[in-house]
Amino acid sequence: MGQDEKTGLSYKARRRWSLVLLLVGLPVYIVAVVTVVNWLDRPPIWLEFLVYVGLGILWVLPFKFVFKGVGKEDPDQPTE
Numbered sequence: 763m764g765q766d767e768k769t770g771l772s773y774k775a776r777r778r779w780s781l782v783l784l785l786v787g788l789p790v791y792i793v794a795v796v797t798v799v800n801w802l803d804r805p806p807i808w809l810e811f812l813v814y815v816g817l818g819i820l821w822v823l824p825f826k827f828v829f830k831g832v833g834k835e836d837p838d839q840p841t842e
Contacts, residue, residue: 771828773836779828791821
């Protein structure tokens, strides 16, 4: 069972969605996280850093299948 059969997305579709997520989704997520953290009372800088790092990793977990294998060659393209 190949990667495409698991996700239902072709290689090109995964590449396009990864670009959309990085160019649109990530900035929107950053603005939302910064807005929410600013509503809170200012925590110590080390705790604020940990919150940003944790949320920075957390956003990508639901989209892991989209990014997996995107940096490699297209598996559907015939090799010479």
